[in-house]
Amino acid sequence: MIHVVDMTLLAFLALVAIAVTRMTNLFATSVLTGVYSLLMACIFTVLDAVDVAFTEAAVGAGISTVLFLATLSLTTQREKPQRSPNWKALCVALLTGGALVYGTFDMPHFGDPQAPVHQHVGPHYIGVSPTQIGVPNMVTSVLASYRGYDTLGETAVIFTACMAVLLLLQHEKRRDEQSTVEKKPDKEAMEHAIILRVQSKFFIPLILLFGLYVQFHGDFGPGGGFQAGVIFAAGIILYSLVNGLDKARQIIPPNVLHGLVAFGLLLYAGTGLASLFMDGNFLQYRALAEEATHGEHIGILLIELGVGITVATVMTSMFFSFSGRRRS
Amino acid sequence: MFIAAMIGVLITMLMALVRALSGPTVFDRILAVNMFGTKTVLFIAVLGFLSGRPEFLDLALVYVLINFIGTIAILKFVRFGKVETA
Amino acid sequence: MDLIVYYASWALLLCGAFLCAIGGLGILRLPDFYSRQHAAGITDTLGSAFVLIGLMLQSGFSLNAAKLVMILIFLILTSPVATHAIAQAARQSGLEPKVVAEEDEA
């Protein structure tokens, strides 16, 4: 049964991908990428990757759609129609695809437990993680402890990307300068949508609470810093969609926001350094407490918190800098 | 029994998808996408029971939240981004 | 007692799936945007609620049931608001409902 579900969803996915390619209306395309991400997240759930599905749903259908739409509102909504399909490109794509398909004939079949992927590190992690780390969610233990260096690097990449976006979009041509000229009070806020405003008053605290749950429950079930950060950011984005950007900026001033971006990364690196000073190696959390698993727990908690803070603030400040920009 | 529910949800997803792909107005698409989102929530919930491990319902919660935020963002863009509605 | 709960959840799940499918058919076949909203309404509230309550009966009194209740609350909080906001946006952008039959008969 699971196979049939998997195949159906994959067929839907292919359908959406073709539609995205054929459409020239960029707005509709962005909306469809949201569907695409939701479908992809469903497939990840079918394939047992619950943590990944969590992230893909939050990132792909939420943040990514919002960012694409923000870009479209600053640029154009319609692609220049092409007269015919680009045959040269089609040929290249078909040839590459054909070669890749030929390559798959030697691949291990779907779900084969004898596949090379399942022969080396994976089973080792599955075997020793419960006793060595003591965290039920193996994805968390691999993410935060065994491959802590990787995750530190990824967090640094997110930090760098945020800096790049801020550098590109922050200076000159901001809406603040324009709004002093033609001050329309809260034109951006959805004043007239009363039902939405009342509902969001109930709903946003729930989102933030759920974000905290995901952050601290990540050891035991699907969740963790990355997912919680995105959910938190989604809550703040909803607030600024409903109440206008200026109000959201009052609640979280950009200075605080940018400070927190750096703070999260520093918390992560600081945990690594702390374990270094307590007679361990860099990011070897077992040095943090008397008992090894207890130390691992503290370490994972701290670095997940660091990741969560960085991701949440990075996503929020990216959204702020996109939607804070005036259409030229 | 879960299989029947799963088939129902999948069929609904397909029909919403067709509407989302075919339009004709922007609002039809948004409506269909929103409906598709709620159906993915049901999908996750039913899938958990179907595969015998219904612990991952947190996922479905995220889907509800994100689906709502996505719809509101799209609508906001429709209102302030001067979208061609056809 | 167990048997009653079992059959009740059976019935609820089937009803939910059926309502979802009906709504899906409606969104595909109805003539214009405003009438399609009715179809979307059925699947988003009644259909979803039936399926979720059916699953709740299946899982008994447990954490899973609590999570399902949360999902249901969230769905009931969000989905009508979203549908309402879509209709409002469509109305304000000047999309007119299709009215054909009335004029012929009058």
Place this chain on the structure above:
Amino acid sequence: MSDALGLYNYWIAIFLMMVGFYNVIASGNLVKKLIGLSIFQTSVFLLYITMGKVKDGTAPILGDGYDTFSNPLPHVLILTAIVVGIATTAVGLALVVRIQEHFGTIEEDELIAQEDSP
């Protein structure tokens, strides 16, 4: 069922990859190119997650009565890759916004035409 179509997931992944690839090289619009790029990206995610699945396995979270788990390693790699992916896409989108502001267009051929005739 699973034997006859054991490679189906890979084929869909490749198909999606090629759709994304086609969008990146054939479309002249920079936003469309980025959408193609994100489709390409997700197809890679799909490939990895497919490889991590073990038959009759369950999600790699300990629980009573489960002893076959899917491989957690691809999950970790892809989990971080998704977030990094959106961060880099955002950089690309920021560049597109700046290009629009500077040149007034985001169509590739018009940009090239402007470059050629100063």
